[in-house]
Amino acid sequence: MGDKIKALWRKTLWAWSPESERESSESIVKNFWLHWFPAKVARASMDWNYSFWLGTASASLLMILTVTGVMLMFYYVPSTERAYGSIKDLEYAVSFGRLLRNQHRWAAEGMVAVVYIHMARVFFTGAYRGTRAINWVVGVILFLATLLLSFTGYLLPWDQLAFWAITVGTSIAKQAPVVGPTIQFILLGGHEIGQQTLLRFYVLHVFFLPVFVLVLFAYHMWRVRKDGGLAAIEGVRHERAMAPKATPKTKSYSLFGITPGTSVQVMSSTGLEESDQVFSSPNMSRRIALVFLVVFNITLLAALLFNAPLEGLANPSVTPNPAKAPWYFVWLQELVASTTVRMGGFTVSGALLGGILLPGFLLAVLSLWPFIDRSSLRTEGRWLAPERRRQNVTFALATLAIIVLIVVGVYLRGPYWRIYWPGQPRPEMPRLY
Amino acid sequence: MDSDRRKILRFIGKGSVLAAFLGQIGAAGRAFYPNVLYEPPSRFKLKRPNDYPDGYTFVEAHRLFVIRQKEAFHVISAICTHLGCTVQWKDTEFDCPCHGSRFLPDGTVISGPAPRPLDWFATTVSPDGFLEVDSASDVARDFRLLVGKGKA
Numbered sequence: 001m002g003d004k005i006k007a008l009w010r011k012t013l014w015a016w017s018p019e020s021e022r023e024s025s026e027s028i029v030k031n032f033w034l035h036w037f038p039a040k041v042a043r044a045s046m047d048w049n050y051s052f053w054l055g056t057a058s059a060s061l062l063m064i065l066t067v068t069g070v071m072l073m074f075y076y077v078p079s080t081e082r083a084y085g086s087i088k089d090l091e092y093a094v095s096f097g098r099l100l101r102n103q104h105r106w107a108a109e110g111m112v113a114v115v116y117i118h119m120a121r122v123f124f125t126g127a128y129r130g131t132r133a134i135n136w137v138v139g140v141i142l143f144l145a146t147l148l149l150s151f152t153g154y155l156l157p158w159d160q161l162a163f164w165a166i167t168v169g170t171s172i173a174k175q176a177p178v179v180g181p182t183i184q185f186i187l188l189g190g191h192e193i194g195q196q197t198l199l200r201f202y203v204l205h206v207f208f209l210p211v212f213v214l215v216l217f218a219y220h221m222w223r224v225r226k227d228g229g230l231a232a233i234e235g236v237r238h239e240r241a242m243a244p245k246a247t248p249k250t251k252s253y254s255l256f257g258i259t260p261g262t263s264v265q266v267m268s269s270t271g272l273e274e275s276d277q278v279f280s281s282p283n284m285s286r287r288i289a290l291v292f293l294v295v296f297n298i299t300l301l302a303a304l305l306f307n308a309p310l311e312g313l314a315n316p317s318v319t320p321n322p323a324k325a326p327w328y329f330v331w332l333q334e335l336v337a338s339t340t341v342r343m344g345g346f347t348v349s350g351a352l353l354g355g356i357l358l359p360g361f362l363l364a365v366l367s368l369w370p371f372i373d374r375s376s377l378r379t380e381g382r383w384l385a386p387e388r389r390r391q392n393v394t395f396a397l398a399t400l401a402i403i404v405l406i407v408v409g410v411y412l413r414g415p416y417w418r419i420y421w422p423g424q425p426r427p428e429m430p431r432l433y
Numbered sequence: 434m435d436s437d438r439r440k441i442l443r444f445i446g447k448g449s450v451l452a453a454f455l456g457q458i459g460a461a462g463r464a465f466y467p468n469v470l471y472e473p474p475s476r477f478k479l480k481r482p483n484d485y486p487d488g489y490t491f492v493e494a495h496r497l498f499v500i501r502q503k504e505a506f507h508v509i510s511a512i513c514t515h516l517g518c519t520v521q522w523k524d525t526e527f528d529c530p531c532h533g534s535r536f537l538p539d540g541t542v543i544s545g546p547a548p549r550p551l552d553w554f555a556t557t558v559s560p561d562g563f564l565e566v567d568s569a570s571d572v573a574r575d576f577r578l579l580v581g582k583g584k585a
Binding site for chain 1: 465466467470471472473493494496515516517518519521528529530531532533535545546547548549
C-alpha cells in the first residue's frame with residue numbers, strides 16, 4: 001500500500017523533482033507549469049549575487065497581491081457609503097480579514113520598492129543593451145503601472161487619505177496642458193469626487209491595471225527568453241569568444257529537451273557551452289519556489305507585526321493637517337509643493353512643473369537611457385563597470401535625491417507642511433474631521 | 434476590369450467592417466464621458482446674514498468662508514488654488530495643510546505653491562432672506578454685499 005502511494009506520488013509529481021537528466025529535460029515538455037521555462041538556463045543567470053532574484057521577488061509579490069486582492073473583493077463594497085464600513089468589517093468582523101488586508105498592503109508597498117530596486121539592479125549591471133532595450137522600456141512601464149496600482153489601491157478604503165489623495169491626484173491631472181480638465185472629468189466621472197469616482201478607480205484597480213500588468217509581465221518574461229536569458233551571460237559569452245572553440249558534440253539539445261539520436265547540431269539561443277548551463281528543472285524551479293516562499297513569509301510577518309493604516313472616514317470638507325501621501329509618493333508631494341515659479345505677473349504652478357513636467361521628463365530619460373548609453377558592450381551584464389561609472393553615479397544620485405525628498409516629507413513635514421526638525425515641538429492640531 | 438471591381442468591392446467590404454469596429458471602440462470610449470451628473474448645483478443658499486458673527490466663519494458643507502464686517506459680507510472659497518485641499522483660517526491668514534500655501538485675509542498668495550489667489554464668490558440675499566452664493570463665479574476683490582439692518 002505504502003509503495004503504491006509512493007508510486008502514485010512519483011507519477012504525479014516527478015516533474016518537480018526529476019531524478020535523471022532525461023527526466024529534467026522531459027519535465028519541461030510534459031508539465032504545464034514548467035513548459036514556459038527553457039530546458040536549460042545559464043549558470044550565470046542564476047547567480048544570487050548577480051540579480052538578487054529581484055524580478056522573481058516582484059513577480060511573487062504580484063502573485064500574493066492578486067490572491068489576497070481577490071479575497072478582499074469578497075467583502076469590499078465600492079460604494080461611498082459602504083466602502084469604509086466594509087474595511088472596518090474586514091478589520092474587526094472577518095476572521096483573518098485584517099491579516100489579509102495587512103498582507104495586501106505590505107506586499108503592495110514592498111512591490112513598489114522591490115520593482116524599483118530591480119530596475120536599479122538592471123541599471124547598475126548595464127543589462128539593457130541591444131535587444132534587451134525593449135525589455136527595459138517594458139520594465140519602466142511596469143514600474144509606472146505598479147505605482148498606479150498602489151495609487152488606485154489606497155483610494156478604495158474611502159478614508160481621509162483616500163479622499164485627499166484623489167483630490168490632489170486628479171487636480172494634478174487637471175493641470176496637464178489642453179487635455180487636463182477632460183482627463184480630470186473622465187477620472188472623476190464628473191466635476192466632483194463621488195460615487196462615480198470610487199467606482200472608476202475600483203474597476204481600474206481590480207481589473208484594468210492588473211490585466212495590463214499581467215499581460216506586460218508575460219511579455220517581459222517572454223522577452224527575457226528571446227534575449228537569451230539574463231545579461232549576466234554576456235560576460236560568459238565574451239570569455240568564450242576569446243577561448244578556442246570546442247569541438248561540437250554529437251548529442252545536442254533543442255529548445256525543448258534532448259534531441260534523440262545524432263542529429264544536426266542545434267545551437268541554443270544563448271550560444272553558451274553545455275558546461276555553462278544547467279537544467280531548469282529542478283535548478284531554476286526550486287530557486288523560484290524558494291524566492292516565492294521567502295517573499296511570502298516576509299509579507300506575512302509584516303502583516304502579523306504591523307497593521308495597515310486606516311484614517312478616519314472621508315470628510316470632503318476638511319483636509320487632515322498635514323495631509324501626507326504614502327512614502328513612495330511623498331517626494332512628488334515635495335516637488336509639487338516647491339516648484340511653483342513666479343516671474344513678474346507670470347506663474348507656472350508647481351502642479352504642472354513638479355507634478356507633470358518633471359516626472360514626465362524623468363520617465364522619458366529613464367525610458368530612453370539604453371539608447372543614450374554609448375559605453376562599449378563589454379560593460380553589458382557586469383556590476384558597476386568602471387566605464388559606466390558616470391552613468392551609475394548619475395542614477396545613484398537621482399535615487400538619493402528622491403530618498404532625501406521622501407525622508408524630508410515623511411519625517412520633517414508637520415502641520416501646514418512646514419519643516420519641523422527632530423526635537424522641535426510641533427503644534428497640536430485639532431483632529432475634528 | 435473584373436479584377437478591379439473585385440479589388441474595390443474587397444476594399445469596401447474590409448473597410449466597412451474595420452470602420453464599424455473602430456466606431457464601436459470610439460463609442461465605448463465615449464461612454465466613459467458622463468452626460469448626466471448628479472451633483473449639487475453651483476448656486477446654493479447659506480443661513481441668514483445675521484446668523485453669522487463678525488469675522489471669518491468656515492462653512493464646512495460648502496468649503497467656503499463667510500466674512501462679515503458689520504453690515505458688509507463677502508464669501509471666499511476655502512479650496513486652495515494649487516491642488517484643491519481645504520485651507521484653514523489662522524487668525525491673520527489662510528494656510529493650506531497639503532503643500533503649505535499661505536494667503537492674506539483677502540485671499541492673495543503670500544507664499545507657497547498656490548498659483549493664484551483664492552476665489553471670491555458672488556453673493557446675494559435671496560428673496561426669502563438667506564445668503565445665496567454662486568460658487569461658479571469669481572468676483573472682484575472690492576465686492577461687498579451690504580445688508581441693512583432692516584433687510585435681514
